[in-house]
Amino acid sequence: EAQVTQNPRYLITVTGKKLTVTCSQNMNHEYMSWYRQDPGLGLRQIYYSMNVEVTDKGDVPEGYKVSRKEKRNFPLILESPSPNQTSLYFCASRRGQGAAGANVLTFGAGSRLTVL
Amino acid sequence: GDSVTQMEGPVTLSEEAFLTINCTYTATGYPSLFWYVQYPGEGLQLLLKATKADDKGSNKGFEATYRKETTSFHLEKGSVQVSDSAVYFCALSDSGGSNYKLTFGKGTLLTVNP
Numbered sequence: 001e002a003q004v005t006q007n008p009r010y011l012i013t014v015t016g017k018k019l020t021v022t023c024s025q026n027m028n029h030e031y032m033s034w035y036r037q038d039p040g041l042g043l044r045q046i047y048y049s050m051n052v053e054v055t056d057k058g059d060v061p062e063g064y065k066v067s068r069k070e071k072r073n074f075p076l077i078l079e080s081p082s083p084n085q086t087s088l089y090f091c092a093s094r095r096g097q098g099a100a101g102a103n104v105l106t107f108g109a110g111s112r113l114t115v116l
Numbered sequence: 117g118d119s120v121t122q123m124e125g126p127v128t129l130s131e132e133a134f135l136t137i138n139c140t141y142t143a144t145g146y147p148s149l150f151w152y153v154q155y156p157g158e159g160l161q162l163l164l165k166a167t168k169a170d171d172k173g174s175n176k177g178f179e180a181t182y183r184k185e186t187t188s189f190h191l192e193k194g195s196v197q198v199s200d201s202a203v204y205f206c207a208l209s210d211s212g213g214s215n216y217k218l219t220f221g222k223g224t225l226l227t228v229n230p
Contacts, residue, residue, distance in 0.1 A: 042120075048217065
């Protein structure tokens with residue numbers, strides 16, 4: 001089954017304790033991206049990657065890092081989490097080719113992070 | 117920059133009622149427009165899309181028409197079911213650039229009661 005898999009699905013942590021949210025897709029997609037979802041704000045893009053070793057900032061990158069060493073994986077790293085990073089995080093992917101009209105993202109099920 | 121404005125929720129309807137969720141957008145160029153749906157505890161799924169003016173996207177009884185003159189993409193369904201209860205997001209993707217970013221509205225929670 002074609003899917004985007006995120007782990008963990010739920011995590012409670014404390015301020016300053018480094019954590020990584022993993023994201024893996026099995027569709028051979030070139031493009032991957034991370035979003036955070038907050039009440040009243042919708043989804044906002046954190047980082048994206050056009051392909052292996054190619055990453056760039058989205059709209060809200062502060063406090064996050066990413067890496068893209070393999071096509072299938074795109075982990076989100078919080079080096080020193082703070083309470084304002086408490087949120088629901090979604091990883092998404094799509095094929096790298098095609099017009100914007102084909103911009104159909106496949107989303108993971110989400111990772112709910114709480115930073116105390 | 118690009119933005120999407122959709123009607124505030126929550127929206128509560130009885131089964132078989134008519135649904136409209138308004139969505140308007142601001143974008144440079146010629147964006148593609150989407151409705152995504154998020155069922156409880158799940159990720160977002162594409163519901164329908166339209167890539168150019170006057171296109172109508174449809175799926176599962178839902179419809180939305182890309183209206184360039186009013187910069188709108190309102191979601192409609194003639195008869196909702198309890199299983200339609202979810203959060204609905206309007207989104208756009210700009211035609212330019214290499215970042216396939218979706219700009220989302222804030223989401224509208226729909227609850228359908230039996």
